[in-house]
Amino acid sequence: MTLIVYSEKCTGCGACVEACPFGVLSLEGERLVIGEGCTACGACVEVCEAGALALAEAEGPSPRPEVPPDGIWVFAEQRHGRLAPVTLELLGEARRLAGELAVPVAGVLLGDRVAELAPELFRAGADKVYVAEHPALAEFVEGPFTAALTEMAARFRPEILLAGATYVGRAFIPQVAAALRTGLTADCTAFAIDRERRLLLQTRPAFGGNIMATIITPRTYPQMATARPGVFRRLAEPYADAGQVVPVELSSLQEPGPCTFVGTVEEVRERLPLSEAEVIVAGGRGLKEARHFRLLEELAELLGGAVGATRAAVDAGWIPYSHQIGQTGKTVAPKLYIAVGISGAVQHLAGIQSSDFIVAINKDPDAPIFKVADIGLVGDLFEIVPALIAAIRRDRG
Amino acid sequence: MKIIVCIKQVPETDKVRLDPETHTLIREGVQAIINPFDLYALEAGLRLREARGGQVTLLSMGPPQAEAALREALGYGAESAVLLSDKAFAGADTWATALTLAHAVRKLGGADLIVTGKQAIDGDTAQVGPMLATVLGVPYVAWARKLTLTDDTVLEVERLLDHGYDALRVRLPAVVSVVKEISEPRVPSFKAKMQAKKAVIPTWTLADLGLDPREVGLAGSFTQVVRVFPPPARGASEVWTGDPQELATRLWARLKELGRR
Numbered sequence: 196m197t198l199i200v201y202s203e204k205c206t207g208c209g210a211c212v213e214a215c216p217f218g219v220l221s222l223e224g225e226r227l228v229i230g231e232g233c234t235a236c237g238a239c240v241e242v243c244e245a246g247a248l249a250l251a252e253a254e255g256p257s258p259r260p261e262v263p264p265d266g267i268w269v270f271a272e273q274r275h276g277r278l279a280p281v282t283l284e285l286l287g288e289a290r291r292l293a294g295e296l297a298v299p300v301a302g303v304l305l306g307d308r309v310a311e312l313a314p315e316l317f318r319a320g321a322d323k324v325y326v327a328e329h330p331a332l333a334e335f336v337e338g339p340f341t342a343a344l345t346e347m348a349a350r351f352r353p354e355i356l357l358a359g360a361t362y363v364g365r366a367f368i369p370q371v372a373a374a375l376r377t378g379l380t381a382d383c384t385a386f387a388i389d390r391e392r393r394l395l396l397q398t399r400p401a402f403g404g405n406i407m408a409t410i411i412t413p414r415t416y417p418q419m420a421t422a423r424p425g426v427f428r429r430l431a432e433p434y435a436d437a438g439q440v441v442p443v444e445l446s447s448l449q450e451p452g453p454c455t456f457v458g459t460v461e462e463v464r465e466r467l468p469l470s471e472a473e474v475i476v477a478g479g480r481g482l483k484e485a486r487h488f489r490l491l492e493e494l495a496e497l498l499g500g501a502v503g504a505t506r507a508a509v510d511a512g513w514i515p516y517s518h519q520i521g522q523t524g525k526t527v528a529p530k531l532y533i534a535v536g537i538s539g540a541v542q543h544l545a546g547i548q549s550s551d552f553i554v555a556i557n558k559d560p561d562a563p564i565f566k567v568a569d570i571g572l573v574g575d576l577f578e579i580v581p582a583l584i585a586a587i588r589r590d591r592g
Numbered sequence: 593m594k595i596i597v598c599i600k601q602v603p604e605t606d607k608v609r610l611d612p613e614t615h616t617l618i619r620e621g622v623q624a625i626i627n628p629f630d631l632y633a634l635e636a637g638l639r640l641r642e643a644r645g646g647q648v649t650l651l652s653m654g655p656p657q658a659e660a661a662l663r664e665a666l667g668y669g670a671e672s673a674v675l676l677s678d679k680a681f682a683g684a685d686t687w688a689t690a691l692t693l694a695h696a697v698r699k700l701g702g703a704d705l706i707v708t709g710k711q712a713i714d715g716d717t718a719q720v721g722p723m724l725a726t727v728l729g730v731p732y733v734a735w736a737r738k739l740t741l742t743d744d745t746v747l748e749v750e751r752l753l754d755h756g757y758d759a760l761r762v763r764l765p766a767v768v769s770v771v772k773e774i775s776e777p778r779v780p781s782f783k784a785k786m787q788a789k790k791a792v793i794p795t796w797t798l799a800d801l802g803l804d805p806r807e808v809g810l811a812g813s814f815t816q817v818v819r820v821f822p823p824p825a826r827g828a829s830e831v832w833t834g835d836p837q838e839l840a841t842r843l844w845a846r847l848k849e850l851g852r853r
Contacts, residue, residue: 197810216820217609230681231655233809234817274755303767323628335753337722337732362753366734369719373687373726378814381686381717400823402608402714409819454766457759460750470754498847516773517756522713523629523772545716548823552850554843561830569752571831571847572839582840590844 197251198235200227204247210250211239216406235412259414262393263352266298268417270344270358271316271324273306274335278315281359281424288386288427289357290434295388298354301325305343307333313440318433324535325351327443334364335474341370342447348375350443353417355395360421360526361470372419378412378488379419382526384426384549395420403522404545424470425528426549434526463517467501474500475529475550477520478508479543481536481557481576485513490580491535497587503527505543520548537574539564555579593646593744596703597637598693598721599626599669601654601661602714610668610822626661629709631777634668636739636770638778639709644741647671649700653681653692666788667780674700678797681808686715690723692808695801697728705747706767710735718769725767733762737773 201353207225208381216238219230227247240248269427272279282302290298301323302316313324323447325347340363348356348371356371358364360382372379380397387396389411395418398409412418467476477490488502503520504513520527521543528549535556537543544567547553555568557574566572572579601623609683638649649671650665651657676696684692697703706725711718720732725732737757738750749760752771762768780788799803806812832839 231679234683234821236817242597242824279754285767334758337734341726362735365718366722366732366753369686369717369722370726372719372814373690375685376814378687379719379814380684381715381719396818401716402603403716404823405609407821407823408817409821410815411818412815452731454733454760454762457748457761459756460759461757463756464820468754516771517752522716531847541715553826554847560833565829565831567826568829569827570843571829572843573831573833574836574839578836579840579843582837583843586806586841587845590848 197309197375198229198233198239199249199251200229200245200471201249202226204245206245206247208245214238214242252287260416263354263416265274265301265351265353266296267300267355267357268292268348268353269300269302269321270356270364270434271302271304271312271361272361272363273304273312276309276312278312279359279361279424281361281422282316283319283429284358284424284427285357285422285532286316287429288422289462291428292355292386292388296354296393299323301353303327303347304567305332305340308438309439310442310505316440317435320430320434321438322435323439325440325441325443326343327445329445329448331448331450331452335366335397336454337367337370340367341374342449343445343528344371344392345374346445346447347443348417352552356417356419358421358424364421368421375417377415377417377419379421380412381399381421383420383422384418386422394418400548403422403584404548405541412496423526423528423549454556469501469503469525469527470526472501473530474498474519474533475503475527476500476535477503477505477537478514478531478535479505479537480507480511481538482508482513483536487577489585490512494533494580494584497584498531500529500531505537505540509523534564534568535580538562593641593644593705593741594701594703595637595641595646595648596651596700596706597630597634597648597665598613598696598706598708598724599630599634599650599652599661599665601625601652602627602712610712610820624657624661626665627709627712627714629667629711629713629772629782630665631706631709632770632772632774633709634665634670635777636736636774637705638669639775640739640741642692644744646704649673649703651693651696651700652676653684653689655682656795660710661797662793663788663791666793668778669784670783673793675793675795676801677795678808681809682804683813684719685815686717686719686723686810686811686812687814688808688810690727691718691812692801692803693720693724694727695803697724699796699801701818702765704744704771706765708767710769710771721767721769724754728765728767731766733760733766733768736768739768739770739774752804754803769784820851
């Protein structure tokens with residue numbers, strides 16, 4: 196799409212200049228100038244009363260082909276036979292979208308001996324499960340995973356392909372999109388279907404979460420997106436006990452490829468990864484010393500949660516990087532996020548904005564964290580947190 | 593060793609906001625900076641060059657003013673820089689960006705290693721690096737915290753995934769993205785900064801890259817932004833003050849209501 200100006204209709208009123216979210220429109224005298232950076236979002240077209248602006252289909256890479264036959268695919272991320280929770284969340288979301296499009300949902304398992312996971316995918320919402328098993332897929336390496344998923348998508352042709360925006364998903368799904376010559380939207384937090392145009396509307400945060408954007412892939416298939424873990428809901432009831440399992444023989448895996456797995460050098464040893472925790476207790480600069488994280492661990496343990504940290508706390512060496520939440524670390528979406536001694540830098544807030552409920556404990560009443568917190572407690576964390584731990588203990592006897 | 597480091601000029605994101613009423617981007621006081629994650633990529637590139645010899649070339653696509661970011665980055669000690677700038681590149685999505693960068697890499701005669709930051713702080717997509725690798729037909733490894741060249745053809749990588757850190761061995765040429773654990777960016781030396789000031793940074797246009805206008809920018813993009821809007825406001829905040837004991841008891845009562853037992 197490109198923005199077109201019918202200059203004979205333009206009255207030079209400037210309404211479009213005001214409305215442009217990217218500030219790329221300007222008036223030179225009465226002549227409207229479209230500057231660099233226009234995304235053809237159409238905001239100006241909506242406000243133009245003179246009808247002087249329109250979006251025209253640009254000559255794209257190709258006209259929109261026929262709708263492919265194979266419905267919605269969800270990449271079923273797993274490691275050593277254990278499914279990533281986002282897989283089940285996405286199957287739940289895929290069911291909802293599939294209902295609107297009247298298409299089936301398929302899960303795609305890549306690994307070495309992973310077929311036994313198929314029933315879990317049927318319960319979570321899949322009608323069909325593709326299984327590609329190969330020793331080169333035993334551990335995650337971008338090359339073989341890209342080759343496998345690209346080959347399968349090219350062969351069976353899904354209309355939509357979704358994956359979790361995990362480290363794994365974000366490492367290789369862009370390569371699959373590029374290989375299939377189609378669009379990809381990163382780290383989505385909402386999906387909808389435009390029924391009229393039969394398009395997947397993909398909504399995601401940008402600019403550190405200060406702006407939301409809705410994106411489409413209008414001309415190519417599959418329409419691809421990665422989705423933020425913890426945001427979408429898995430089905431409340433099991434969908435099916437069984438379904439069609441489709442084993443796939445791959446022809447595209449090179450052996451040995453140019454990139455090989457050597458070994459895992461360090462397993463993060465938390466009992467509960469941040470990406471899977473329903474409760475996260477996180478600490479920032481206000482904790483003052485490494486040993487005070489013990490306080491947060493105690494609270495997290497009582498609440499069945501995990502411990503997170505800000506960049507400041509990690510940079511101070513109080514806690515390893517694997518705990519870091521925010522733009523430079525992990526993005527989380529727990530049901531409950533307790534921010535302790537965290538002022539709320541925008542980079543940190545970007546990583547927690549999808550949390551259901553945020554509690555902030557900070558002694559500075561002007562800390563930005565209080566603006567996003569559902570409940571903010573102004574006070575000394577070294578008094579409040581121990582009192583909270585004591586209150587929970589007392590209550591539980 | 594030919595190393596290319598990709599650089600993006602970005603607005604300082606903590607300043608970028610949409611006016612909640614007019615839905616327009618508030619641009620006042622928004623400074624353009626080098627994407628902070630790219631400085632880690634640059635540091636990684638410089639260290640490999642120092643270990644093995646060779647040269648580091650900086651590559652960026654953006655409006656003419658993105659030259660400032662390249663010049664600043666040159667001050668860290670890279671040998672050369674190229675800016676890809678053309679009106680036709682405007683509005684590019686990650687695919688069209690990767691395709692344009694790939695043509696520039698080929699025009700540069702290829703590279704042994706291309707290093708990128710983990711993502712850019714404006715778009716946060718982390719997609720251009722892997723797509724670039726695919727267009728070039730070379731392997732890609734994401735989220736490296738450690739890069740070691742065993743010789744000029746094999747790179748050992750330690751990289752972050754959700755479960756921890758894996759070691760991989762990749763035959764060059766390749767594209768890798770690095771996380772901030774790779775090593776703290778250096779402070780630019782005075783000498784390098786002075787040299788950067790005088791450096792000639794060529795600008796390559798569509799014609800220089802031999803691309804068709806339909807392949808780049810908005811026209812060559814597979815995705816399209818249809819709407820931008822401010823994030824949904826969170827529910828009203830309650831702010832409690834008072835005796836810490838009471839605050840704690842009250843909080844626990846509320847958390848229990850929310851289902852935390």
